[in-house]
Amino acid sequence: MGIKCTKCDNESIIYQKYSGMHLCKKHFVEDAERKIKLTIRKNYNIGRDETxxxxxxxxxxxTVLLYVLNKIFGERPDINLVAITIDEGIEGYRSHTIQKSKELADKLGVRHIIRSFAEEYGLTLDELTVRERLHGACSYCGVLRKKLLNKTANEVGATRLAIGHNLDDEAQTILLNHLKGDVSRLVRLDPPRKIEGLTLRAKPLRSIPEKEVALYAIVNELPMDFSECPYAHEAIRGEVRDMLNEFEASHPGTKHSLLSGFQKLVPILAKEYPPEKNKLSECRVCGDLCTEGLCQACKLLGNG
Structure with a gap:
């Protein structure tokens, strides 16, 4: 017999070093869903008639994000969930993940839209990174994917765009921007208000560690792909991830503390770097909102 759950006599499947709790399958799932619901309640005031x-x-x-949101809101007739998958065009990788996305959306009965770089920009990510090597693949992908996600969310009338950033993602991004000295971007990570023309983002998984997201997916037998993007090694984020993981192993709770401190800082930073200072105007090429007359996507694509 293994170690017992802190909350019952069942066998534990996980030890949360940062909380000191051993949790069985039932109480682990309850713990994760409680945290996700609390994040939604505290940060995203989802009302009636939202898409x-x-x-x-x-x-x-x-995968976990869509599954949990459907579990929370799926029975509400006034809430409409729409899944959006972006096909960047990564040979030997994206086709597998798209298939898993289809399986999950079909299983849950959620409307599923697939958009591609090829149809939107005339080039796949693979083709773009071969043609242009001024930036890493992750730089192109991040900007172009975000642009297409926002465009598609606007087209379906979405009031929010939920993305699957977990605690590790958030902690890494916060630390990355500190290391770069990009204070104004820190404010934009957690905008205090909605900006016309941009779908307000929501990150319901932001308090859940990456390993716990993976475990939640496994115990619920969700269709998903665990393979890593072939371009992932290019990102500086990997170095920050390794550094944070070492700190977390030695000092449990480090990632939670980074997020907690960041959330306390945002209101203070927003006074010094108010969104109004970065006045948005339409991109002279594509018409999307940007701060410099030419959006980052059009810059990367060589337009204008």
Whole structure:
């Protein structure tokens, strides 16, 4: 017999070093869902008659996100969930994750939209990174994927765009921007208000560690792809991830503390770097909102 759950006599499936709790399958699932619901309640005031677009890649995070949101809101007739999958065009990788996305959306009965870089930009990510090597693949992908997600969410009338950023993602992003000294971007990570023309983002998994998201997916037998993007090694984020994981192992709760401290800082930083200072105007090429007359996507694509 293994170690018992802190809350009952069943066998534990996980030890949360940061909380000191051993949890069985039942209490682990309850713990994760409680935290997700609390994050939604505290940060995203979801009202009646909302359409929530969910960025669904087919990986563990977005799969768990759609599954949990459907569990919370699926029975509410006034809440409409729409899954959006972006096909960047990554040979030998994206086709598998798209198939998993289809399986989950079909299983849950959620409307599923697939958009591609090829149809929107005339180039796949693979083709773009071969043609242009001024930036890493992750730079192109991040900007172009975000643009297409927002465009599609606007087209379906979404009031929110939910993305599967977990605690590790949030902690890494916060630390990355600190290391770069990009204070104004820190404010934009957690905007205090909605900006006309941009679908307000929601990150319901932001308090759940990456390993717990993966475990939640496994115990609920969700269709997903665990493979890593072939371009992932190019990102500086990997170095920050390794550093944070070492700190977390030595000092449990480090990632939670980073997020908690960041959330306390945002209201203070927003006074010094108010969104109004970065006045938005239409991109002279594509018409999307941007701060410099030419959006980052059009810059990367060489337009204008």
């Amino acid at each position: 929530i677009a969910v960025a669904l890649s087919g990986g563990k995070d977005s």
